[in-house]
Amino acid sequence: MESLQVEMKPLTPGLYMILSRRKFKKTGAGIRLKKDKFIPDGVVEFLLQNSPLAKINIIDNDD
């Protein structure tokens, strides 16, 4: 792979629910996850493990 583009998008309602629940289980507290755009740790590196020279481009249309 020569390039990887990541389009930043707000969490969908379903993903927001799943991540909120996961956060609640982990911390035991009712911490509410911000409805935000973010890249989970390690997944980009996981995708590029066989393409270490690939260019990474983050696209955020709100910028």
Added chain:
Amino acid sequence: MKSVSRILSLRDDLTSLHTLDLYNRCTHDFDFVDPNILKSIVNYAVSHNVQQVQICVTCDIQQLPFCLFSSQTLTSLDLSIHHRILRGNVLFPSSLNLPALTTLSLKGFYFRSGDNGCAEPFSALRKLSNLIIRHFRVLDAQTLCISNTTLVNFTMETYYDYKDICKLELSTPSLTNFAFTGTPNPILSVSHPCSITHLYVNAEDIVIFVKENSAVLLSWLLEFANIKSLTVSSNTLQVLRPLYLYTAVLQLLAFSLFISICLHFSLFISIFF
């Protein structure tokens, strides 16, 4: 109906009609078109050698006039038909005769299955280059086969609500760009060698089956192992996260096993040698 007939009758009948654009930017409640009016407009356009058709309306129609799918002059067809009660209940014909068509965009259609048990609606389009299908269903089949020798760009949008499609087969030797938006749950099968160089995946409508979607996405990435460019949304990366964690645990276990084997091996060496 009378006013439509009057407008059409006032037009110079000998002049070809290049473009038909039947579009209302209002909400669905205000863009309803009577099925008979839609049929008469389509019939008129096709009989006057129309080349580009864009129809985006709400209409309680089961099937569009077949002449639209046997036009010899049509190069671009964009159909988005909403039903007032049901979604996606307009039947797409199983046989097409559109020799000049290069661009096809469909939203809200039923594709029929053929004798082989899978729906293969686009194989007869000999010049098709761009295909967009959104919010579709397949009748009496669980496999949708996109089989076309000239197709270059394919965009697909399907959500969990439309999950009756279990398998998507791509038999498209010229396809270079594949874009997917929606719930990544259909199993993908690509005929090899795969010509696709750019893949776009925007995972949406993920509710409870995130682990299953994650596994399906991995199988997609394995199918497209030789792509040059990958574009994913940040939500797609969220879907892939369980898979990443799973492989990280596997790698950790494998590393632990390796260390354990090394320790046992060194102990074995020290005892017997």
